[in-house]
Amino acid sequence: xxxxxxxxxxxxxxxxxxxxxxxxxxxxxxxxxxxxxxxxxxxxxxxxxxxxxxxxxxxxxxxxxxxxxxxxxxxxxxxxxxxxxxxxxxxxxxxxxxxxxxxxxxxxxxxxxxxxxxxxxxxxxxxxxxxxxxxxxxxxxxxxxxxxxxxxxxxxxxxxxxxxxxxxxxxxxxxxxxxxxxxxxxxxxxxxxxxxxxxxxxxxxxxxxxxxxxxxxxxxxxxxxxxxxxxxxxxxxxxxxxxxxxxxxxxxxxxxxxxxxxxxxxxxxxxxxxxxxxxxxxxxxxxxxxxxxxxxxxxxxxxxxxxxxxxxxxxxxxxxxxxxxxxxxxxxxxxxxxxxxxxxxxxxxxxxxxxxxxxxxxxxxxxxxxxxxxxxxxxxxxxxxxxxxxxxxxxxxxxxxxxxxxxxxxxxxxxxxxxxxxxxxxxxxxxxxxxxxxxxxxxxxxxxxxxxxxxxxxxxxxxxxxxxxxxxxxx
Amino acid sequence: xxxxxxxxxxxxxxxxxxxxxxxxxxxxxxxxxxxxxxxxxxxxxxxxxxxxxxxxxxxxxxxxxxxxxxxxxxxxxxxxxxxxxxxxxxxxxxxxxxxxxxxxxxxxxxxxxxxxxxxxxxxxxxxxxxxxxxxxxxxxxxxxxxxxxxxxxxxxxxxxxxxxxxxxxxxxxxxxxxxxxxxxxxxxxxxxxxxxxxxxxxxxxxxxxxxxxxxxxxxxxxxxxxxxxxxxxxxxxxxxxxxxxxxxxxxxxxxxxxxxxxxxxxxxxxxxxxxxxxx
Ligand SMILES: Cc1cc2nc3c(=O)[nH]c(=O)nc-3n(C[C@H](O)[C@H](O)[C@H](O)COP(=O)(O)OP(=O)(O)OC[C@H]3O[C@@H](n4cnc5c(N)ncnc54)[C@H](O)[C@@H]3O)c2cc1C
Ligand SMILES: Cc1cc2nc3c(=O)[nH]c(=O)nc-3n(C[C@H](O)[C@H](O)[C@H](O)COP(=O)(O)OP(=O)(O)OC[C@H]3O[C@@H](n4cnc5c(N)ncnc54)[C@H](O)[C@@H]3O)c2cc1C
Ligand code: FES
Numbered sequence: 001x002x003x004x005x006x007x008x009x010x011x012x013x014x015x016x017x018x019x020x021x022x023x024x025x026x027x028x029x030x031x032x033x034x035x036x037x038x039x040x041x042x043x044x045x046x047x048x049x050x051x052x053x054x055x056x057x058x059x060x061x062x063x064x065x066x067x068x069x070x071x072x073x074x075x076x077x078x079x080x081x082x083x084x085x086x087x088x089x090x091x092x093x094x095x096x097x098x099x100x101x102x103x104x105x106x107x108x109x110x111x112x113x114x115x116x117x118x119x120x121x122x123x124x125x126x127x128x129x130x131x132x133x134x135x136x137x138x139x140x141x142x143x144x145x146x147x148x149x150x151x152x153x154x155x156x157x158x159x160x161x162x163x164x165x166x167x168x169x170x171x172x173x174x175x176x177x178x179x180x181x182x183x184x185x186x187x188x189x190x191x192x193x194x195x196x197x198x199x200x201x202x203x204x205x206x207x208x209x210x211x212x213x214x215x216x217x218x219x220x221x222x223x224x225x226x227x228x229x230x231x232x233x234x235x236x237x238x239x240x241x242x243x244x245x246x247x248x249x250x251x252x253x254x255x256x257x258x259x260x261x262x263x264x265x266x267x268x269x270x271x272x273x274x275x276x277x278x279x280x281x282x283x284x285x286x287x288x289x290x291x292x293x294x295x296x297x298x299x300x301x302x303x304x305x306x307x308x309x310x311x312x313x314x315x316x317x318x319x320x321x322x323x324x325x326x327x328x329x330x331x332x333x334x335x336x337x338x339x340x341x342x343x344x345x346x347x348x349x350x351x352x353x354x355x356x357x358x359x360x361x362x363x364x365x366x367x368x369x370x371x372x373x374x375x376x377x378x379x380x381x382x383x384x385x386x387x388x389x390x391x392x393x394x395x396x397x398x399x400x401x402x403x404x405x406x407x408x409x410x411x412x413x414x415x416x417x418x419x420x421x422x423x424x425x426x427x428x429x430x431x432x433x434x435x436x437x438x439x440x441x442x443x444x445x446x447x448x449x450x451x452x453x454x455x456x457x458x459x460x461x462x463x464x465x466x467x468x469x470x471x472x473x474x475x
Numbered sequence: 476x477x478x479x480x481x482x483x484x485x486x487x488x489x490x491x492x493x494x495x496x497x498x499x500x501x502x503x504x505x506x507x508x509x510x511x512x513x514x515x516x517x518x519x520x521x522x523x524x525x526x527x528x529x530x531x532x533x534x535x536x537x538x539x540x541x542x543x544x545x546x547x548x549x550x551x552x553x554x555x556x557x558x559x560x561x562x563x564x565x566x567x568x569x570x571x572x573x574x575x576x577x578x579x580x581x582x583x584x585x586x587x588x589x590x591x592x593x594x595x596x597x598x599x600x601x602x603x604x605x606x607x608x609x610x611x612x613x614x615x616x617x618x619x620x621x622x623x624x625x626x627x628x629x630x631x632x633x634x635x636x637x638x639x640x641x642x643x644x645x646x647x648x649x650x651x652x653x654x655x656x657x658x659x660x661x662x663x664x665x666x667x668x669x670x671x672x673x674x675x676x677x678x679x680x681x682x683x684x685x686x687x688x689x690x691x692x693x694x695x696x697x698x699x700x701x702x703x704x705x706x707x708x709x710x711x712x713x714x715x716x717x718x719x720x721x722x723x724x725x726x727x728x729x730x731x732x733x734x735x736x737x738x739x740x741x742x743x744x745x746x747x748x749x750x751x752x753x754x
Contacts, residue, residue, distance in 0.1 A: 181561070181689075181691050182561075182691075183512055183519075183558075183561070219559070220559050220561035220562075221561075222564065222691055225562070225564060226498060226499065226502055227498075227502070249693070249694065249695045251695065251698075251705060258698055258724055258728065260727060260730075261731075263695075264694060264696075266694050267688060267696045270689060275519070276516070280739070281738050281739050283518075284516060284518035284543055285518040286735030287735075288735060359727065360724070360727030361731075407693070408692070409692065409710070
């Protein structure tokens with residue numbers, strides 16, 4: 001038996017490096033929409049799983065927003081008990097094939113991994129994906145459903161927050177209906193994150209699993225317009241969860257921004273991902289992409305937009321970011337992928353004006369150079385324009401990816417719902433309880449733009465609180 | 476799936492559908508719109524609600540067959556279904572007693588305007604209604620509008636029926652005082668009417684139809700400049716003050732996808748169009 005905090009096997013044999021993720025060649029993948037990261041084979045998964053030290057006091061679990069029992073599932077992979085491994089994961093995470101692909105593990109579980117102190121941490125995300133893909137390939141088991149409690153919960157928004165809350169509430173035995181405004185469930189997972197990073201059939205499969213739990217999903221239902229929250233209670237729902245996300249695109253408010261060829265990242269990504277315009281004219285929604293594309297911003301959304309533009313046939317794609325490389329908020333892995341594919345970055349620059357041609361199409365972008373000054377409220381050094389450094393970039397397409405704010409429709413149609421000055425909904429952090437009894441909220445609508453896993457964590461906490469609320473409430 | 480209950484052709488290439496959509500019918504109000512998507516590969520197309528029947532659980536849309544999606548829609552028949560129908564979207568029309576209202580409708584948008592005009596009349600307004608189209612064969616809702624109008628005019632671009640063009644509005648406005656004008660139609664026509672009413676200081680409400688994708692405030696494709704500020708047509712509108720709208724920008728933005736729309740239309744016809752052989 002191993003002593004506490006001692007590895008179960010001698011670490012000497014272990015490689016300091018994680019088994020690399022097999023990927024499509026950069027030159028090839030830059031022109032197609034197929035998934036970039038191909039996933040571990042069984043051998044690779046076993047090799048990587050063997051690196052895990054199985055710490056008795058695992059730090060990785062502390063770093064996971066949904067407290068996945070990471071060493072336990074990795075141990076099951078080591079033992080080739082893949083069915084049990086995925087079952088273990090699903091105890092805490094209903095969307096593992098998604099999280100295994102898009103979670104920023106480097107800032108969460110893997111950041112705290114003991115192996116990380118001497119080399120690369122265990123590739124937890126890749127192993128999670130391996131187990132989830134194994135199950136998807138094999139066919140997902142139908143879970144056993146508990147007896148009905150007779151309570152009804154309405155979930156608004158089918159993003160990761162809403163889907164997670166729905167799954168957990170169904171497991172408690174409540175009747176759950178999700179109202180989703182768009183024509184497909186998934187939120188950012190279907191309309192934002194591109195196919196090459198998260199294939200839509202993976203999202204579909206995870207949604208199917210949630211439906212198997214008995215959850216009903218009504219699409220084309222914009223709450224606030226089709227029904228208000230008040231209406232939902234009148235229709236017999238006992239509680240409501242709001243998971244409407246941060247889908248309102250921000251613009252820079254500089255001259256020329258409404259010229260043709262200037263998209264918000266949301267419009268661009270919705271056309272490409274949700275409406276599949278990369279397959280136009282087989283699919284009906286068009287997208288116009290020029291030769292020289294500039295993407296403004298430096299987060300995951302900017303990377304996804306730039307890489308999509310490249311795949312649509314742009315000759316040059318340049319990311320224009322007002323700080324330096326160190327401050328780029330996107331995941332390191334995605335920055336590397338983008339650079340490998342040939343995307344260039346112009347750091348310390350920001351647009352101040354767009355120039356159009358006679359038809360109203362953008363043809364140039366005037367920028368100004370920046371230098372980093374004192375840190376601002378976010379702790380990052382504030383970019384300060386350098387006088388007289390203006391220059392003009394030739395562009396024919398611009399994608400603005402400078403941030404998204406909360407969807408406002410619910411807030412403006414629900415009396416008594418308290419919000420912050422940024423439009424996010426105010427809740428009790430532990431429970432997701434809003435200012436209205438029986439109404440809970442979580443995900444980006446509460447925190448502003450965050451991550452898939454934090455939205456799921458909020459959905460989980462709210463589900464627990466809603467369950468308690470319903471069981472206490474005398475009907 | 477949303478079933479088509481009634482189909483009628485009102486004029487060449489202009490069709491009316493009554494669609495079974497009880498939840499939308501329950502909430503719909505004049506001036507709001509829906510987004511339709513015909514099938515798995517379809518695009519999201521906004522159409523204004525031209526009527527609703529809460530008892531029957533139906534809504535009415537009237538559309539012009541201008542491109543791929545509307546042609547395909549026009550080929551559907553009674554009993555066929557539409558895959559997606561989202562709504563009601565946008566803000567309802569502002570309905571109250573204003574006094575004397577000038578109602579101007581152009582082309583296919585005359586149909587949803589009728590719903591607004593009826594509500595305005597029911598709110599106690601006196602209506603002067605103008606119904607227009609390019610040529611006389613394309614006039615729709617003439618009889619219906621005439622029935623609710625205190626004063627009624629027809630106009631065509633070529634003068635084939637009624638007045639020729641919109642110049643006669645100047646005379647009308649100089650003879651009578653109007654408290655408000657409500658205009659729905661092609662952008663160029665809304666621009667012209669707004670220019671005509673401006674010197675008379677008659678508040679003029681136009682319904683803008685910028686290109687939309689989601690119709691729910693998530694993409695910004697529908698942005699329009701109103702009083703120098705960027706607004707989203709789908710959630711801030713679709714009604715705006717016609718004297719504050721930058722129409723020239725809107726006209727340019729509507730043309731952005733013209734080449735692709737042609738491709739879609741040609742592609743559709745190449746693969747055989749629809750069974751009814753009209754495409
Ligand atoms: C391009 C892009 C890339 C990203 N990449 C990553 C990544 O790699 N890793 C990561 O962890 N995070 C990433 N994120 C962030 C992550 O996707 C979000 O934090 C997460 O999706 C938030 O989940 P949510 O459930 O709160 O909201 P959303 O996913 O936004 O879902 C909200 C849903 O509610 C619906 N809705 C809105 N209003 C209404 C209404 N009134 N009625 C009914 N339905 C409504 C919306 O249509 C939507 O489907 C990315 C985001 C974007 C845009
Ligand atoms: C809020 C709103 C309400 C609308 N209500 C109605 C309605 O009640 N009845 C109706 O017939 N049409 C209405 N429209 C216009 C309608 O949505 C377009 O005609 C339709 O999208 C065309 O699709 P398509 O694929 O058939 O044609 P496309 O191939 O997309 O376009 C064909 C032609 O139509 C023009 N066009 C495309 N989009 C628009 C637009 N948004 N506005 C004006 N012209 C456009 C193109 O420039 C092109 O010349 C409305 C638009 C909006 C935004
Ligand atoms: S249509 Fe997308 S924001 Fe208006």
